[in-house]
Amino acid sequence: MTVLDDRTETVAAPGRDRRRTELAxxxxxxxxxxTPEAVGLPPGLRRRTPGLRxxxxxxxxxxxxxxxxxxxxxxxxNASEQVLAAVARxxxxxxxxxxxxxxxxxxxxxPADEPGCPALDPAIQLILDQLSPLPAAICxxxxxxxxxxxxxxxxxxxxxxxxxPNGRRNSMWxxxxxxxxxxxxxxxxxxxxxxxxxxxxxYGRHIGEPVWEAYIRELSEASPxxxxxxxRHEVGPPRQALKVFRHAAVGEMRFQAxxxxxxxxxxxxxxxxxxxxxxxxxxxxxVAAHPERSPVVRDHACEAR
Numbered sequence: 001m002t003v004l005d006d007r008t009e010t011v012a013a014p015g016r017d018r019r020r021t022e023l024a025x026x027x028x029x030x031x032x033x034x035t036p037e038a039v040g041l042p043p044g045l046r047r048r049t050p051g052l053r054x055x056x057x058x059x060x061x062x063x064x065x066x067x068x069x070x071x072x073x074x075x076x077x078n079a080s081e082q083v084l085a086a087v088a089r090x091x092x093x094x095x096x097x098x099x100x101x102x103x104x105x106x107x108x109x110x111p112a113d114e115p116g117c118p119a120l121d122p123a124i125q126l127i128l129d130q131l132s133p134l135p136a137a138i139c140x141x142x143x144x145x146x147x148x149x150x151x152x153x154x155x156x157x158x159x160x161x162x163x164x165p166n167g168r169r170n171s172m173w174x175x176x177x178x179x180x181x182x183x184x185x186x187x188x189x190x191x192x193x194x195x196x197x198x199x200x201x202x203y204g205r206h207i208g209e210p211v212w213e214a215y216i217r218e219l220s221e222a223s224p225x226x227x228x229x230x231x232r233h234e235v236g237p238p239r240q241a242l243k244v245f246r247h248a249a250v251g252e253m254r255f256q257a258x259x260x261x262x263x264x265x266x267x268x269x270x271x272x273x274x275x276x277x278x279x280x281x282x283x284x285x286x287v288a289a290h291p292e293r294s295p296v297v298r299d300h301a302c303e304a305r
Contacts, residue, residue, distance in 0.1 A: 017074075018208040023104035024074035029233035030091040031057055031072075038092065052090075061086040079105050096201050096237040103204045120147055120265055128152075128270075133288035135255075135273040138262070141202035142215055143172035143195070146268060151288040155245065155253075155273070156184060172199065176223035186244040186252065196229040197236030202267070204235075243273060249293035250283040 032051035036042060039052070039060055052060075058068040063083055070077050071087075084105055088098045120138060128136050128149040135155045137148035145160060153160045159174035168174075172195060175185050185191060206212040220227040243255045255273035262268050275281035287293065 018213075019104055019106065020074035020076065022204070022207050023101075024072050026101065026104060026233045026235075027072045027087075027091075029231075030093065030097070034090075034092055039090065057087065057090050060090040063087070079107070081107055094236075096197075097235045100201055100204045100235040104207075120268075124262075124270075131272060133285045134275075135284070137171075137271055138265075138268055139171065139271060141199070141267050141269075142212070143170050143199070145169040145171065150291060151284065152273075154287045154291045154293075155247065155284070158182060158184060172226075173219060173222070176219065176226045184245045184247070186246055187242065191241065191243065192225070193229055193232075193234065194236060194241060196226065196232075197234040198238050200230070200233065201235045201237065238269070242276070247283070247287055249290065250286055253280045253283050253287075255280065255284075 031054070032049060034052050035050075036052060036056070039056075041052075041056060054069050054072060055065045058065040061068065061083070063086065067077065068087070071079060081102070084102055084107065085098075088101055091097075093101060124138060125147055128138070128147060132149045132151040135149065135152040137152045138146045140146060148160060156171065156174065158178050159171050160169060175183070175188065175192060175195065178184075203212060203216065216230065220230060238259045240259070241257050243257050244252065245255070246252050254276040256276055258272050258274065260270040260272075262270060275284050
């Protein structure tokens with residue numbers, strides 16, 4: 001029995017260590033974003049780093065400076081819900097960030113591990129096809145494309161039909177690694193940080209899992225911009241958002257992206273793009289009716305920069 005326990009501890013420890021490291025980085029990033037003025041403190045004249053100091057977070061949260069320092073250093077200490085809630089309030093965390101904090105501290109139980117490619121009900125493809133000419137797809141929380149309709153394929157050939165070995169059927173990968181000359185995303189300054197924040201929230205449930213760790217590592221290597229956004233530790237929930245795309249045949253199109261979860265397939269969701277105006281609808285209908293006008297991007301499009 002002792003040998004079995006020791007073996008279990010050995011296997012589990014790396015995952016816990018990785019989670020503590022992530023918790024430490026997340027707390028530091030959040031602390032750096034809170035100004036002294038935001039919490040009623042004087043700005044001070046000698047601040048070596050932006051945001052609050054550790055002792056200020058500890059004081060405002062009603063915890064010991066040593067305890068908070070250890071928490072931010074990723075040491076193996078216990079944290080109660082009440083204490084973490086106080087830290088969350090001090091750091092001005094929103095709902096998604098608070099949930100992420102609790103998950104990293106081991107106080108919430110995430111869903112069961114998702115399979116790499118969950119089996120989807122065949123009826124889902126029929127539903128997707130019936131939504132055309134609205135682009136629609138089934139994705140997982142890593143933005144992998146698990147299924148899509150013809151309209152989606154016509155709008156995003158760079159994501160659905162990557163031509164290089166390291167290209168992927170993944171909308172995040174397409175958004176960050178397709179060069180600007182071929183990239184369908186136009187409002188990337190607003191959308192890419194939001195997408196990364198949603199990914200960060202999902203990652204909190206899968207820290208240490210080989211598939212997730214490899215995905216983050218490879219995308220960080222492929223895109224310095226992704227690596228920069230990932231280092232911010234921003235967390236956000238999926239929500240309806242404006243998407244602005246360009247298409248070789250018709251030019252700019254604006255959509256509202258709506259997201260629906262699929263209870264039978266955990267950690268997957270349906271995304272549907274609804275044209276914002278009559279012109280956007282007319283252009284999308286043309287694109288869907290003329291798939292031959294949606295050329296696959298050039299070979300360099302999905303190569304890592």
